[in-house]
Amino acid sequence: MAIKITDECINCGACEPECPNNAIYEGGIEWKMADGTGVSGAYTLMNGSVTEANTPHDPIAIDVYYISPDKCTECQGFHEEPQCAAVCPVDCCVPDEMYVETVEQLLEKKEKMHL
Template sequence: MAIIITDECINCDACIVECPNNAIYEPSQEWAYSDETALSGNIKLPNGDEMDASEKNEPLSDDFYFIVPGKCTECVGFHDEPQCASVCPVDCCIPDVNVVESEDVLLAKKAWLHQE
C-alpha cells in the first residue's frame, strides 16, 4: 500500500529528501510523474490511462506535505522500510489503507518509474 501523510504533519521537510521516487511534495505544489523519475513524453499509467508525464497535476493538499500514491513504492527495492516514516518526527507518515499493493506491484511500479 502507499504511504499517506496525515494532517498532523508539521511541514518540517524531513521526509521529502528521503523519497527515492520523488513522490512527496510541499503543500499546494503541483506535481508530475516526470519529476525526478525516468518517465517522459506520453506514458501509460499502471491503471491503463495515458497522459503526458510532464503534465502538472493539482496538489493533493494545500495545508501539509503529501505523497502521490502513483509514485509511492513504500521504498520497496530501495530500503527495508518507508524512509518518510522512519524520519518523521511526529509519526504522520502511515500506510494508506485505501491503496493496498503487493510487493510485486510495488517493485513493478519502481521499475516503471525508473525505467529499469
C-alpha cells in the same frame, strides 16, 4: 500500499529529500510523474488514466506535505522500510488504505519509473 501523510504533519520537510521516487511534495505544489524519475512520454496512472510525464497534476493537499500514490513504492527496491516514515518526527507517514498494492506491484511500479 502507498504511504500517506496525515494532517498531523508539522511541515518540517524531513520526509521530502528521503523519497527515492520524488513522490513527496510540499502542500499546494503541483506534482508530475517526470519529477525525479526516468518517466517520459505517456504514463498510465493507477486509476487507469493516461498522462504525459511532464503534465502537472493538482496538489493532493494544500496545507501539509503530501505523497503522490502514483509515485509511492513504499521504498521497495531501495530501502528496507519507507524512509518518510522512518524520519518523520511526528509519525504522520502511515499506510494509505485507499491504495493497496503487493510488494510485486510496488516493485513493478518502481521499475516503470526508473528504467
